[in-house]
Amino acid sequence: MSNQPSTLKAQLETLRQEGISAIAAADSLDRLEELRVVYLGKKGQLSGLLRSMGQLSAEERPQIGAIANVVKEALQDELENQRQKLQAAAIQAQLKAETIDVTMPGVYRPLGRVHPLHSTMDRVLDIFVGLGYTVAQGPEMETDYYNFEALNFQPDHPARDMQDTLFLPDGNLLRTHTSNVQIHYMEDNDPPVRVAIPGRCYRRDTVDATHAAVFHQIEILAIDEGLTFTDLKGTVKIFLQELFGDSPIRFRASYFPFTEPSAEVDVQWKGRWLEVMGCGMVDPNVLKAVGYDPEVYTGFAAGMGVERLAMVLHEIDDIRRFYNSDLRFLQQF
Numbered sequence: 001m002s003n004q005p006s007t008l009k010a011q012l013e014t015l016r017q018e019g020i021s022a023i024a025a026a027d028s029l030d031r032l033e034e035l036r037v038v039y040l041g042k043k044g045q046l047s048g049l050l051r052s053m054g055q056l057s058a059e060e061r062p063q064i065g066a067i068a069n070v071v072k073e074a075l076q077d078e079l080e081n082q083r084q085k086l087q088a089a090a091i092q093a094q095l096k097a098e099t100i101d102v103t104m105p106g107v108y109r110p111l112g113r114v115h116p117l118h119s120t121m122d123r124v125l126d127i128f129v130g131l132g133y134t135v136a137q138g139p140e141m142e143t144d145y146y147n148f149e150a151l152n153f154q155p156d157h158p159a160r161d162m163q164d165t166l167f168l169p170d171g172n173l174l175r176t177h178t179s180n181v182q183i184h185y186m187e188d189n190d191p192p193v194r195v196a197i198p199g200r201c202y203r204r205d206t207v208d209a210t211h212a213a214v215f216h217q218i219e220i221l222a223i224d225e226g227l228t229f230t231d232l233k234g235t236v237k238i239f240l241q242e243l244f245g246d247s248p249i250r251f252r253a254s255y256f257p258f259t260e261p262s263a264e265v266d267v268q269w270k271g272r273w274l275e276v277m278g279c280g281m282v283d284p285n286v287l288k289a290v291g292y293d294p295e296v297y298t299g300f301a302a303g304m305g306v307e308r309l310a311m312v313l314h315e316i317d318d319i320r321r322f323y324n325s326d327l328r329f330l331q332q333f
């Protein structure tokens with residue numbers, strides 16, 4: 001019976017109708033592929049029907065073949081049609097999920113800036129790195145030994161009065177200068193030494209236009225065989241020229257327990273001399289404290305106030321402007 005042309009025709013028609021409605025109902029591309037295999041695959045329903053065509057007569061075969069082709073094309077068209085629909089729907093769904101409203105006002109994020117104290121520190125360190133120095137840091141909370149004793153401050157020496165600080169209940173103190181790191185660094189490293197040490201310092205100072213209780217210093221230390229005061233002076237001069245150009249500078253003889261001889265360096269600021277650093281040849285007692293042989297090694301050190309340098313650089317009239325976070329001031333840098 002199944003090889004009757006009329007039966008085959010009816011079967012092809014049923015295949016077409018079922019196929020088209022199944023394809024039209026497919027809700028995913030995977031399902032579509034399944035249906036393609038079911039109807040049009042090598043072992044699919046259409047091939048099955050075509051196989052039974054062998055039993056038809058020579059006249060019937062082309063007729064049924066033509067109908068089978070029409071059914072095949074109809075199914076292919078429907079498959080393609082549905083594939084496009086599903087793809088378009090997938091794209092629409094994705095677009096909907098990713099919608100951004102480009103007309104919405106943006107979030108304003110003001111651009112940050114480097115604080116003038118930090119940019120000044122960076123400039124100073126850059127210069128010393130260019131001269132072959134390494135950058136190191138050390139503790140802000142310190143023992144009497146590192147802040148004073150190893151730096152040759154005798155227990156009752158009046159030089160301690162110039163650097164009164166905040167003493168902590170456990171006997172430690174907030175360092176009064178970055179010179180404490182000289183000792184730490186030399187304890188940890190053998191000569192030769194060339195090191196630049198930035199950091200925060202504390203003093204029981206009365207705050208005014210040029211003094212603050214919390215401030216920043218950069219310490220310089222160079223130890224080697226045969227270093228002399230000439231090396232110190234040349235280094236300081238080159239550094240200040242690099243930083244300030246042709247601003248007048250002067251050296252004044254001074255005293256620090258940890259250097260001998262010692263000097264202070266002033267720079268012109270608002271028509272007067274402003275002290276920006278202390279310096280000198282490292283005292284042999286300091287070298288002895290860290291186990292360096294003062295008969296073999298000499299060296300120089302300097303300590304500069306970052307606030308003071310920044311005040312000269314930017315013609316700032318009052319040190320307190322650095323700390324009160326006034327944006328009108330900070331936005332100028």
Ligand code: DAH
Nearest residue numbers: 177179278279280301302303
């Ligand atoms: N530590 C000194 C101070 O805070 C500054 C200073 C002077 C540092 C001379 C030095 C130096 O390294 O050699 O006043």
